[in-house]
Amino acid sequence: MLICLFMKSDLPPSSHPKERQRRYAALAKELSTIGWISEGYVQDRGPGAGGPHYQWSRKVRAKTVSVALSQEQYLALGEAIENWKQFKSLLKEMQQLSRQQIFETLPGLKRRKRLSNKVLGLN
Numbered sequence: 024m025l026i027c028l029f030m031k032s033d034l035p036p037s038s039h040p041k042e043r044q045r046r047y048a049a050l051a052k053e054l055s056t057i058g059w060i061s062e063g064y065v066q067d068r069g070p071g072a073g074g075p076h077y078q079w080s081r082k083v084r085a086k087t088v089s090v091a092l093s094q095e096q097y098l099a100l101g102e103a104i105e106n107w108k109q110f111k112s113l114l115k116e117m118q119q120l121s122r123q124q125i126f127e128t129l130p131g132l133k134r135r136k137r138l139s140n141k142v143l144g145l146n
Contacts (some may be wrong), residue, residue, distance in 0.1 A: 040128050047120050050113050057110050061103035065092070120144050 026049045063081030075091030122143050
């Protein structure tokens, strides 16, 4: 499991464009280090659970699909699921930085009031 070296609080919301570019590049580099990814949940149901000992579940078209796993598959999928969560978190921050950069550095429409962070998805 990878540990995120940067947190959102490292950069103030209205940081300098060059700082945002450096942060974006660091996030892109961190994305490249993530291993296998998977959606879903894994659980160790324990012996005597009346079914498979290790199980992976996920939603497919609003239905839950479950698969029995070996211990090795359980451990590998658990790590892949944690990687997926980290991947989504990094992508979300990259999207926020992208929107902030675009709306603060490029000419836009004349507006009666400034776009809020909520409208831009920055909070």
